[in-house]
Amino acid sequence: MYDTIIIGSGPAGLSAAIYGERAKLKALTLEKQPMSGGQILNTYEVDNYPGLPGLGGFDLGMKLRGHAEELGAQIVTETVVSTELTGKIKKIVTDKNTYEAKTVIIATGAGHRKLGVPGEEEFCGMGVSYCATCDGAFFRGKDTVVVGGGDVALEDALFLARGCRKVYLVHRRDAFRGAKTLQEKVFAAENIKVIWDTEVTAIIGSGKVETVSLYNKKTKETTELAVSGVFVAVGIVPHTELFEGQVAMDGAGYMKAGEDCGTQTAGVFAAGDVRTKQLRQVVTAAADGANAIVSVERYLYQS
Numbered sequence: 001m002y003d004t005i006i007i008g009s010g011p012a013g014l015s016a017a018i019y020g021e022r023a024k025l026k027a028l029t030l031e032k033q034p035m036s037g038g039q040i041l042n043t044y045e046v047d048n049y050p051g052l053p054g055l056g057g058f059d060l061g062m063k064l065r066g067h068a069e070e071l072g073a074q075i076v077t078e079t080v081v082s083t084e085l086t087g088k089i090k091k092i093v094t095d096k097n098t099y100e101a102k103t104v105i106i107a108t109g110a111g112h113r114k115l116g117v118p119g120e121e122e123f124c125g126m127g128v129s130y131c132a133t134c135d136g137a138f139f140r141g142k143d144t145v146v147v148g149g150g151d152v153a154l155e156d157a158l159f160l161a162r163g164c165r166k167v168y169l170v171h172r173r174d175a176f177r178g179a180k181t182l183q184e185k186v187f188a189a190e191n192i193k194v195i196w197d198t199e200v201t202a203i204i205g206s207g208k209v210e211t212v213s214l215y216n217k218k219t220k221e222t223t224e225l226a227v228s229g230v231f232v233a234v235g236i237v238p239h240t241e242l243f244e245g246q247v248a249m250d251g252a253g254y255m256k257a258g259e260d261c262g263t264q265t266a267g268v269f270a271a272g273d274v275r276t277k278q279l280r281q282v283v284t285a286a287a288d289g290a291n292a293i294v295s296v297e298r299y300l301y302q303s
């Protein structure tokens, strides 16, 4: 019987693992990937985590896991496939084992939102990608399109522009949501062309991506653009479907929880990108991991 089981070893789960060890809790962290770090593993550089300027996402993931393990954290590679969270004893079933715990910290993070257009699934891995830092090198000297208008889309365009001949940045509105500093860099890049008010409506090719269909919402015109790669950066969706019916969620699927990470289910805590919050970043995920452990201690020892 564990005091707490942490599901996920991104920044939130690893921070919880660190604080859990320091609090001398009997804790176990379950991670479905062979490596820890979550979404930051796909980030070229995390330039806004205080005290660690310019650190690569992969390196930060390794540092966080190393820190947790140095303190004695037990992190195993297992995928959680089902849970029973509403009773006093929580049951967690993975692809390899069944565990019981007094509390659970859900830190399963979030994943890429799909465009939902014809050709997207067919060409996934054959020109369609959700990670510029992972797949960008395959498109060196080629023309690519990035779809989106937030920080990730701008970062992806800038990253790809270092190796691609031309990067088209297609955004459905007439202004970006992303950080002003990133926007300045995008507008200054000679090989990035921004295409405003436009949606990608289909991805076309034969065996691999060859063109995308573009629909301009203002002019109502449809055109075709020849590209070898399509990088989709249109937001994220929380990984919460496993917990439906056991933990209260908002309309977008985020677990309803405040700064103490307490959900409406006793003994269940939501940390990081999975919970309702203003800002989803490494620094706020790490803060949640710490808060979740304090809430676990209060639940275990004061209730």
Ligand SMILES: Cc1cc2nc3c(=O)[nH]c(=O)nc-3n(C[C@H](O)[C@H](O)[C@H](O)COP(=O)(O)OP(=O)(O)OC[C@H]3O[C@@H](n4cnc5c(N)ncnc54)[C@H](O)[C@@H]3O)c2cc1C
Residues within 6 Å of the ligand: 007, 008, 009, 010, 011, 012, 013, 030, 031, 032, 033, 036, 037, 038, 039, 040, 042, 043, 045, 046, 047, 048, 049, 078, 079, 080, 081, 107, 108, 109, 110, 111, 152, 239, 242, 271, 272, 273, 274, 280, 281, 282, 283, 285
């Ligand atoms: C391309 C990109 C660039 C970014 N750049 C920055 C940046 O520069 N600065 C910044 O602060 N933030 C950045 N972010 C955001 C930041 O990465 C996230 O806010 C942060 O990783 C959230 O941490 P988390 O622990 O909540 O979730 P995640 O990082 O999503 O980690 C969740 C973990 O849970 C695991 N998991 C999920 N389901 C299961 C299951 N069923 N069983 C077991 N394990 C499971 C996953 O494998 C994953 O390891 C970026 C995100 C992306 C996608």
